[in-house]
Amino acid sequence: MGLSAIFRSRIHQTPLRSRLISLTFSRRSRAAAAGMTLLELILACAILMVLATAVVPLARVTVKRHREDLLRYDLRQMRDAIDRFKDASDKGQIQVQVGTEGYPPDLQTLVHGVPLTGVVGKKIHFLRKIPLDPMTGTADWGMRSVQDDTDSTSWGGQDVFDVFTKSSGTALNGSKYSDW
Numbered sequence: 001m002g003l004s005a006i007f008r009s010r011i012h013q014t015p016l017r018s019r020l021i022s023l024t025f026s027r028r029s030r031a032a033a034a035g036m037t038l039l040e041l042i043l044a045c046a047i048l049m050v051l052a053t054a055v056v057p058l059a060r061v062t063v064k065r066h067r068e069d070l071l072r073y074d075l076r077q078m079r080d081a082i083d084r085f086k087d088a089s090d091k092g093q094i095q096v097q098v099g100t101e102g103y104p105p106d107l108q109t110l111v112h113g114v115p116l117t118g119v120v121g122k123k124i125h126f127l128r129k130i131p132l133d134p135m136t137g138t139a140d141w142g143m144r145s146v147q148d149d150t151d152s153t154s155w156g157g158q159d160v161f162d163v164f165t166k167s168s169g170t171a172l173n174g175s176k177y178s179d180w
Helices: 005-015 016-033 040-091 107-112
Strands: 143-144 160-163
Touching: 040 107, 040 160
Parallel strands: none
Antiparallel strands: 143 160
């Protein structure tokens, strides 16, 4: 029995309907294995867009909170340096100008340092550098002297008693940055 005879006998053994069903089923399984349908793709994109719109506001709040933390840290560092300058002047370790009441004349003095009394050629530094204000992006800070009012926004220029940000923004807790 030749090959063509075997083939003819098998074709005649299976009905035409079952052969068509098996061809259709094999096409469907190949199409399903090839990828997603258009509807599935649209649904997946819609879900991703909803999730992305929920993440954006959270990211904005996180960035703002981080900048607020940096502002608190920078203010604490500068105020601590001013307090250490005042302590050193009260102990007589450094010479101060008359009328400054022991506070530094400006922020640059904290960075450049002041000479120690009784020791030749030795300076004491209170800050490594003036930090950038994270709210304004500059190293321009608001300052108050002892002679200024507590809520004053202009500096009298005699000494530096306190520092604050020049930003007019509002914090996440509702307070003004300049009041910190």
